Amino acid sequence: xxxxxxxxxxxxxxxxxxxxxxxxxxxxxxxxxxxxxxxxxxxxxxxxxxxxxxxxxxxxxxxxxxxxxxxxxxxxxxxxxxxxxxxxxxxxxxxxxxxxxxxxxxxxxxxxxxxxxxxxxxxxxxxxxxxxxxxxxxxxxxxxxxxxxxxxxxxxxxxxxxxxxxxxxxxxxxxxxxxxxxxxxxxxxxxxxxxxxxxxxxxxxxxxxxxxxxxxxxxxxxxxxxxxxxxxxxxxxxxxxxxxxxxxxxxxxxxxxxxxxxxxxxxxxxxxxxxxxxxxxxxxxxxxxxxxxxxxxxxxxxxxxxxxxxxxxxxxxxxxxxxxxxxxxxxxxxxxxxxxxxxxxxxxxxxxxxxxxxxxxxxxxxxxxxxxxxxxxxxxxxxxxxxxxxxxxxxxxxxxxxxxxxx
Ligand code: PHE
Numbered sequence: 431x432x433x434x435x436x437x438x439x440x441x442x443x444x445x446x447x448x449x450x451x452x453x454x455x456x457x458x459x460x461x462x463x464x465x466x467x468x469x470x471x472x473x474x475x476x477x478x479x480x481x482x483x484x485x486x487x488x489x490x491x492x493x494x495x496x497x498x499x500x501x502x503x504x505x506x507x508x509x510x511x512x513x514x515x516x517x518x519x520x521x522x523x524x525x526x527x528x529x530x531x532x533x534x535x536x537x538x539x540x541x542x543x544x545x546x547x548x549x550x551x552x553x554x555x556x557x558x559x560x561x562x563x564x565x566x567x568x569x570x571x572x573x574x575x576x577x578x579x580x581x582x583x584x585x586x587x588x589x590x591x592x593x594x595x596x597x598x599x600x601x602x603x604x605x606x607x608x609x610x611x612x613x614x615x616x617x618x619x620x621x622x623x624x625x626x627x628x629x630x631x632x633x634x635x636x637x638x639x640x641x642x643x644x645x646x647x648x649x650x651x652x653x654x655x656x657x658x659x660x661x662x663x664x665x666x667x668x669x670x671x672x673x674x675x676x677x678x679x680x681x682x683x684x685x686x687x688x689x690x691x692x693x694x695x696x697x698x699x700x701x702x703x704x705x706x707x708x709x710x711x712x713x714x715x716x717x718x719x720x721x722x723x724x725x726x727x728x729x730x731x732x733x734x735x736x737x738x739x740x741x742x743x744x745x746x747x748x749x750x751x752x753x754x755x756x757x758x759x760x761x762x763x764x765x766x767x768x769x770x771x772x773x774x775x776x777x778x779x780x781x782x783x784x785x786x787x788x789x790x791x792x793x794x795x796x797x798x799x800x801x802x803x804x805x806x807x808x809x810x811x812x813x814x815x816x817x818x819x820x821x822x823x824x825x826x827x828x829x830x831x832x833x834x835x836x837x
Pocket of ligand 1 (some may be wrong): 478486546547548549569570571572619696697698746747
């Protein structure tokens with residue numbers, strides 16, 4: 431647990447008059463397995479707090495801590511505080527499995543929050559499901575994640591929604607039909623989203639003029655970009671994480687391919703993209719779950735609170751982690767008993783939960799039916815551009831998608 435969260439709990443002191451006997455000792459071991467459940471809701475969180483995708487982990491942790499402090503200030507859940515134990519999986523799928531196992535076997539958590547990257551949510555989710563501890567991923571969109579089994583949930587849409595939505599936006603709103611795709615073939619999210627997008631483009635009468643795959647370890651994209659350039663696409667779809675998009679954008683600009691030639695998915699969502707390639711990405715669009723200026727209820731209050739505390743605007747990843755935490759707390763509160771099975775059932779029956787990222791109803795496949803937001807990169811900021819396919823009732827009719835841009 432970070433010092434900020436520890437402090438919040440200490441200051442609030444909900445139910446903490448006596449130190450819980452099952453608390454983690456300085457040597458990392460914990461006390462009697464039965465004690466923690468009696469005094470606090472112990473929740474495990476595993477994220478990429480270090481390593482190549484650290485922005486995802488750090489932003490998620492910030493969103494979770496903001497939510498936990500609110501929950502505990504309001505008296506906790508069923509009069510007990512929520513305590514989140516964070517583990518760093520170092521951006522590695524193997525570590526994700528280890529950390530989830532540790533949180534369950536050593537720390538006896540009743541539920542788990544994590545991860546952002548689908549590849550790591552899959553590794554961690556397999557363990558959580560096997561051990562029958564409910565897990566909610568705030569941000570993983572690969573359909574494979576919740577398919578693991580009945581204990582794995584998400585509070586976001588899936589890539590078989592995001593891909594076709596991106597395709598529809600490119601073809602119908604931007605009016606571009608000749609499309610290139612550039613993606614990481616050895617990443618679950620990137621390759622899955624590329625496929626969903628490609629299938630939708632073909633169905634909608636668009637043409638994939640070239641498709642280039644790379645491996646996650648690659649850092650030089652100039653050859654691919656030049657080949658793409660030669661194929662003369664009207665737009666390049668790059669469903670990759672921010673840490674790959676930064677060098678892609680920089681190397682593209684160097685050979686004359688500008689930001690407005692790119693379209694992406696939610697994996698672009700990190701401050702680092704704006705900081706390190708904001709100029710190069712000017713004019714690019716991507717599908718996402720949220721942007722700081724989304725015009726719907728609950729988003730504004732979250733934005734203010736988040737900015738006040740962290741002094742920068744929240745990313746979608748932070749907003750989703752905040753929502754996942756609050757939704758979990760709500761489910762623990764509704765559960766008919768304190769067991770992980772009962773909490774699982776309560777998560778599964780969540781309807782119309784008002785989050786910062788929209789209204790969340792958990793469907794029969796343990797996914798959320800939510801609006802896809804199109805974000806435009808402008809002036810080194812992520813700005814809300816449109817909402818597509820809202821089935822959740824999140825978006826007030828008056829703020830539905832604006833007219834397409836004339837170019
Ligand atoms: N959807 C991505 C995945 O499944 C993770 C992600 C979500 C990244 C939102 C950034 C923002 O891997």
